[in-house]
Amino acid sequence: MTGLDAFALYTGLNGLLLIALAYNVIRHRQRSKIGIGTGNDAELERACRVHGNAVEYVPVALVIIGAxxxxxxxxxxxxxxxxxxxxxxxxxxxxxxxxxGTTPGRFIGTLLTWISIVAGSGFLIWTAVS
Incomplete structure (x- = not known):
């Protein structure tokens, strides 16, 4: 497997994850009959944040992996x-x-995401200047 093949693999997997999280938002919207915003529905708000958080981190990490x-x-x-x-x-x-609230999955997930971005960025910077 080449680096580009590996990039394709993680792009595909994370793309599917984003779709699954978006579907979860839609499912909550249909259940609560809230078309826009969250209408003070705590479950919908959390589903939106789960999806939004992934959308905030995944694209930059995939750019790093592609680079x-x-x-x-x-x-x-x-x-x-x-x-x-x-x-x-x-x-x-x-x-x-x-x-x-704070959960082990949330904490470890954030930590692993940040490590991936920092490690990838560090490797890219090292490659660029050496």
Whole structure:
């Protein structure tokens, strides 16, 4: 598997995750009959934040993974960043979906997501200046 293949894999997996989270928002909207906003519905608000949080982090992380692949980073680096991102986003979605408070999934998911972005960014900067 090449770096570009790995990039394609994590782009596809995270794309499916975003669609699943968007579907969850739609499901809550239909149940509560709220077409726009959240109407003070706590479950809908949480579903929107789970989706919104993924939308805030996934695109920049995928740009980083794509840049790693295009700069011929070792495939293991691309996989490492991709796995951290994907597992992190799944854990975060699960944790925040289950509770608006602090949960292990939410904490570990955020941590893994941040590590993926920092590690990928650091590798890109190191590659650019060396």
């Amino acid at each position: 790693l692949a295009m700069t011929s980073a070792p495939v293991l680096v691309v996989h490492g960043v991709g796995i951290l991102l994907t597992v992190g986003r799944a854990l975060h979605a699960w944790g925040l979906s289950s509770s608006a």
